[in-house]
Amino acid sequence: MRVLVTGAAGFLGHAVVAALAYRGHEPVAFVRDASTAPRQAAATAVGSLEDPASLRAAVHGVDGVCHLAARARVRESLTDPVSYWRTNVGGTLNLLDALTDRETPASLVLASTAAVYGTPETQPINEDAPIAPTNPYGATKAAADLAAANVAATGQLGAISLRAFNIAGAVDGCHxxxxxxxxxxxxxxxxxxxxxxxxxxxxxxxxDFVHVADMAHAFVLAVEACTAGEWRAYNVGSGxxxxxxxxxxxxxxxxxxxxxxxxxxxxxxxxxxLADSRRIRDELGWQALxxxxxxxxxxxxxxxxxxxxxxx
Incomplete structure (x- = not known):
């Protein structure tokens, strides 16, 4: 598969590009500056989530997208919520718009977060827990998940949201x-x-801490598993x-x-x-190795x- 990776210049982005390349896919790095693209990328597309034209050009000819680009600091989201809504929701809507302007459905895997659940009393948290974010970061990610689910229901794409807990470690020297x-x-x-x-x-x-290499592998499995017309959420944590x-x-x-x-x-x-990750283990065969x-x-x-x- 030819897979566009938004946010490819970031910590997780480097790992996802490397995991896709290792699996035999062709990762295309979507970055603001071509010099920041991971070396394992098969190609580079320059643009931003706020530029719909660059997104439409970038998704042309790809089979799937791993959507990582986002603002992701909880405390910062409390003081600057507008920027979080603009990037995490507005940028995702721009991407969804670009993906629906195609003849064939694409696969879309979103980097979501456990923050969509807020602070549930029942632990570990499974995917049936209520969506109850307690900060703008979690709220914007929940909104992006819902938007992707709504678009997937039209049959124009297949989507999976991967709800990460705490990602750490390093891949290929990128910490x-x-x-x-x-x-x-x-x-x-x-x-x-x-x-x-x-x-x-x-x-x-x-x-709950998960190695960035295991998180990246979850993206590979998910982009391979997307089915047009369907949306699914998976928690990704070590447990x-x-x-x-x-x-x-x-x-x-x-x-x-x-x-x-x-x-x-x-x-x-x-x-x-804590994450209950039984769904992704059972359905996609993922493991926190x-x-x-x-x-x-x-x-x-x-x-x-x-x-x-x-x-x-």
Whole structure:
């Protein structure tokens, strides 16, 4: 398949392009700047979600799209919701419009998020949980999922939404540079690129971490499985209960040094968020083969320190 990857220049985008190429597909990197396209891309298309003409040109001749381009910071979405609605919903609508202006249906896989569920009491979370986002980021992703489902129902495409929990690690030396996320921030502290880790509460909050390589493989399986006229949602997480303290302990083991932390008062956030990923395992045969915590941290650390020299 010839597959367009929006947001190909990003952390997850690099991994998805690599996974598609490894599987024998032809990934086309959709980027704002051609110099940022992953080296495994078979071709590059320059444009943006806000430019409908560039999207129509980019989807011409492709069999599917992995739609990753988005704004994805929860706290930022609270202070700048308009930008999130403009990009995550408006940009997705532009893409859907381009995909419906074709003679043959395409496959569409959207990078969605567990944030669409909000903070349900029942854990782990399955795909039947109510959609109840608690921030603009989650709300915009839920809206994009619904828009794709509505268009798929017309028969003009087949769509799958992959609802990720916490993606980390590295593929092909490309690590996550977003220090608003826990694992990139911990590794940056360990590499001397950040002063300390602010830790809310006692560190016993539990989260679900999935290796970016496993997430990328989910995109490959999903783009191959889309059926015109249908939309499906899948949770993608390891299902492993990992506390913040577990991350700190593993980081110290991987890097050989204690993590500098600053203890803050507890924040108003859920104590547990875990994925029930049985649907994608049963229906698509996906497995979290690389999502051991030490593997996630080791791959992230090796990628980071190959770029920056860690202090002794």
């Amino acid at each position: 996550d540079r977003d220090l608003t996320r826990l694992i990139p921030k911990v590794l940056a502290v360990q590499a001397g690129l950040a002063g300390e880790l602010g830790l809310n509460g006692d560190g016993t909050a539990v989260r 492993r209960e990992t506390s913040i303290n577990d991350v700190l302990t593993a980081a110290e083991q991987v890097t050989g040094r204690p993590v500098r932390t600053k203890r803050n008062p507890p924040a108003n956030e859920p104590r547990v968020l 690389n999502s051991d915590l030490l593997r996630i941290l080791s791959d992230g650390w090796n990628a980071l320190t190959s770029t920056y020299a860690a202090p002794e």
